[in-house]
Amino acid sequence: MGTALIIGASRGLGLELVQQLLAAGSRVIATVRTAEARAALQALGAEVLTVDVADPASVSGLAWQLDGERFDLAFYVAGVMRRQGATTPPTQQDFDAVMHANVLGAMQAIPQVAPLVEAAGGVFAFMSSSMSQIGSVPASNAWLYRTSKAALNMAVAAAQHDYPRATLVTIDPGWVQTDMGGATAPLTPQDSVRGMLATLAGVTDVDQGQLLHHDGRRAAHW
Template structure:
């Protein structure tokens, strides 16, 4: 039985990852910050753990709870969105909130989780965004969010060198109908997650540190 960890799974893409993997018989460990989020995870059959990715002590606690695990798949889905463009300077509090969740949280969790993925020679995916692709940028909309996802892509590319027996990669889920993506997005959550799972399953050593679209295509211009 495969063991899967989903970090940031209280709703949307993270919750759907937990649901799909559990439905296929995997042992799913998933995290959320709130009681409501933990209850939703338990309802889909996941082992629910409380985690705030912006809290170093919470991250340390997760490491203790995962001690001895071998993770076939790990996913960092936690993230915060912002919409302001470059005509307005970001407030420090808003900047810190996005960067702590989207970048620092991943950097704190990699040394905790990646060795457990290596132990299973598994895959560790980080949900990024096409908005973090520098080469295709066409506006400043969401510039703090864009910056955080570009930074996350670098985090993954750099960290991949330290964990050669695991496949670490950044993944864009596409434009998805979630609270973040809005009702006009062309992909529903189940379509995106199904495609992302297939991309993860197919990923091998050649994809270490890569930035891939949900359907497996590589972003050549980051």
């Protein structure tokens, strides 16, 4: 089933991606931040690297840790949310936390990982959100998170031009029952990941640089 890289796999959708890919017979390399998460994923059968995507020095070590690898699927899952609306200015601490994890970490990972995806003619996916779509903004809640995911969409769409032999996409997992989505969300992590993997398995050149949804829909507008 090939080799997959999951960046940000300690819990939630990242952990579920590891579990479903391993169950399908894939070799999985996963990144986590803590020794506890590392041990848990190793027990599942994944190969594990310790990387903090919010720390530029930590992310910069991906290239040498992955030297010689080829990825049929790479997935940048790591992300941070702050829920304040536009009546509350973001603090520098919140801005840095969200933008470092959601945007800078991804932009640092792309030049290191995308060539390894190109080598396999694979897919490099980035966890985005329907909240990133500028053409349909129903509220101001989580405006910093919305801004970060819109920036991520642009970063991936731009980067695609430098890696034409890979398919780079952003993908919306839907509203999922995770720490970020809450218990009242309509989708389980299992259903969201199952849908995302099916959608990514069916991408074509037409999808390069685009925002996709977990259920296979393509974003009508950004």
